[in-house]
Amino acid sequence: MFWFMQGLCSLPAFLVIWSSSTFIVSYLIALLRGDVDIIFPYISDTGANPPESCIFGLMTFISACAGTATIYARYKYVEKLSEETRVVSPCLNKSALYIGMLSCLGMCIVATFQETTVTIAHDFGALLFFVSGVSYICLQTAISYKAYPFGSSMTVIGVRLFIATLATVAFFPTVICAFFVKQTKLHRDPEDKDYPYHVASAVCEWTVAFSFICFFLTYIDDFKLFTLKVKTEYEGHS
Known part of the structure; x- marks a missing residue:
């Protein structure tokens, strides 16, 4: 059996590949059309004008759907893991689920309303996506630590902690520096007074976005261990 056919590991694998492609494809199209600068545009800048805006919107929406499925599957996995061991509080697990869903809702809003x-x-x-996303991976890191030695290895937990820390640290410059960016044009001039703030904010935004992708990459081994089944119950009238 191929690795991607084990359990549900194809779910986070698809999410990682598709989300990475969403950012890269829209950036390349916008760059080839001359709609953005080659160095440090905002992610949203790469999906601001058609046709890349249409591709960005569609691919981001699909990423949000894949993210929703992955987050729910992770929730059910932790729930099953804790049925007998009681290593993770149901309240903590549900909180991570709801916050993760909010992050996916933020992605849908970003996909629907162009910059x-x-x-x-x-x-x-975008703010909902980043705030909820950072909160989600921090909660999942805590859940992984609480569930040890069940579930993930200490090495994977350490990687998740590093990614969550990186995303948290990069999130604040993303938002703070964005407040000092006065220009809203897609092509930036290095002579602009707010250009350093734009660069710092854009670099940190890309860092946070790919931190999310790398975090879901660590789910693949966990998702090899379980499957989900849908149970249908029909109550017919006599």
């Missing part, structure tokens, strides 16, 4: 059309809605969705 240059409905800026307020887009910025709200």
Whole structure:
């Protein structure tokens, strides 16, 4: 049996590959069309103009759906793991589920409202995505530690802790520096006074986004260990 056919590991694998492709494909199209600068555009800048905006929106929505499925599967895995061992509090597990779902909702908002059309809605969705996403991976790191020695190895837990720390540290410059960026144009001039803030914010934004992707990459081994089944019950009328 191939590794991607074991358990549900194909779910986080698809999420990682598809999400990475979403950022890279929209960036390459925008770059080839001359819609963004080659160095440090915001992620949203790469999906601001058609046709890349259409591709970015569609692929981001699919990523949100895959993320929802992965987050729910992780929730059910931890729930099953804790049925007999009681290593993880159900409240903590549900909190991570709800916060993860909020992050996916933020992705849907970002996909629906482009940066240059409905800026307020887009910025709200992006903020919801990043705040909830960082909170989710921090909670999942705590859950992994509490579940040890069941579930993930200490090496994987250490990797998750590093990724969660990196995402948390990078999140604050992303938001703080963005407040000092006065220009909203896609092509930036290094002579602009707010250019250093733009670069710092954009670099940190890409760092946070790919931290999420790397975090879900660590799910693959865990997802090899279980499957989910749908149970259908029909109550017919006599």
